[in-house]
Amino acid sequence: MRIGAHVDATDPLDEAALRKADAVQFFLADPQGWKAPQPRADAAQLRGSEVDVYIHAPYVINLATTNNRIRIPSRKLLLSHAGAAAEVGAKGLIVHGGHVNAGDDIATGFDNWRKAFAQVAASGGHGVPVFVENTAGGDNACARRFDNLARLWDAVGEYGVGFCLDTCHAHAGGEDLLDIVDRVRAITGRIDLIHANGSKDAFDSGRDRHDNLANGMIDPDLVVEVVRTAGAPVIVETPGGVDGQATDIAYLRDRVGR
Numbered sequence: 001m002r003i004g005a006h007v008d009a010t011d012p013l014d015e016a017a018l019r020k021a022d023a024v025q026f027f028l029a030d031p032q033g034w035k036a037p038q039p040r041a042d043a044a045q046l047r048g049s050e051v052d053v054y055i056h057a058p059y060v061i062n063l064a065t066t067n068n069r070i071r072i073p074s075r076k077l078l079l080s081h082a083g084a085a086a087e088v089g090a091k092g093l094i095v096h097g098g099h100v101n102a103g104d105d106i107a108t109g110f111d112n113w114r115k116a117f118a119q120v121a122a123s124g125g126h127g128v129p130v131f132v133e134n135t136a137g138g139d140n141a142c143a144r145r146f147d148n149l150a151r152l153w154d155a156v157g158e159y160g161v162g163f164c165l166d167t168c169h170a171h172a173g174g175e176d177l178l179d180i181v182d183r184v185r186a187i188t189g190r191i192d193l194i195h196a197n198g199s200k201d202a203f204d205s206g207r208d209r210h211d212n213l214a215n216g217m218i219d220p221d222l223v224v225e226v227v228r229t230a231g232a233p234v235i236v237e238t239p240g241g242v243d244g245q246a247t248d249i250a251y252l253r254d255r256v257g258r
């Protein structure tokens with residue numbers, strides 16, 4: 001089982017070595033900004049590395065929104081990150097499930113997702129696997145509660161989209177971690193990546209504050225069970241820098257086996 005961490009983008013392979021990680025995830029540009037990624041000097045090294053590379057798309061991307069001024073640039077930004085992710089040999093590009101605004105019909109959000117993928121599919125695809133990630137908060141989210149996730153998958157499933165399950169987001173979003181792997185698979189048919197995170201907040205709090213696995217409000221045995229049953233690669237997006245994340249990676253390896 002490949003286990004790694006979300007790390008600073010400056011020297012991801014160094015960060016992987018410091019954590020004894022098999023995989024890294026990082027941003028290719030400011031996660032709160034709209035700038036397209038710049039070419040990386042270490043692209044060939046990343047492509048040739050034993051360490052698996054995952055790219056997290058910026059948080060500002062919202063493919064669901066009815067706001068044209070967000071939705072259209074979101075498609076463009078996702079596509080530019082997909083191109084740059086392919087350049088570094090990424091195994092996946094992770095993007096959040098997005099949301100519509102209060103008062104909007106969420107059906108429009110799912111349709112916007114479908115259109116985004118249909119448009120790219122018609123012009124050759126993203127060039128890298130895209131994984132939609134479940135999110136923690138909001139009343140109008142496409143991938144917080146699994147009743148909505150099922151509607152999202154009805155819209156995008158045919159385009160070969162992958163799924164990234166975040167344990168903190170599920171817990172804070174109000175989806176019980178017990179049996180969650182089976183419930184996700186019943187909807188998506190697949191889990192491509194696990195974000196194995198603890199949560200500083202209570203079940204269904206809607207808050208997105210990650211914690212280390214042995215701390216926080218999620219029973220770590222539940223996270224271990226998710227990792228074991230999903231059988232997918234794992235990224236910890238936990239605090240504490242090298243020490244905190246190396247401890248979380250070792251914690252999972254000790255309990256899940258390799």
Ligand SMILES: [Zn+2]
Nearest residue numbers: 133166195237
């Ligand atoms: Zn995550």
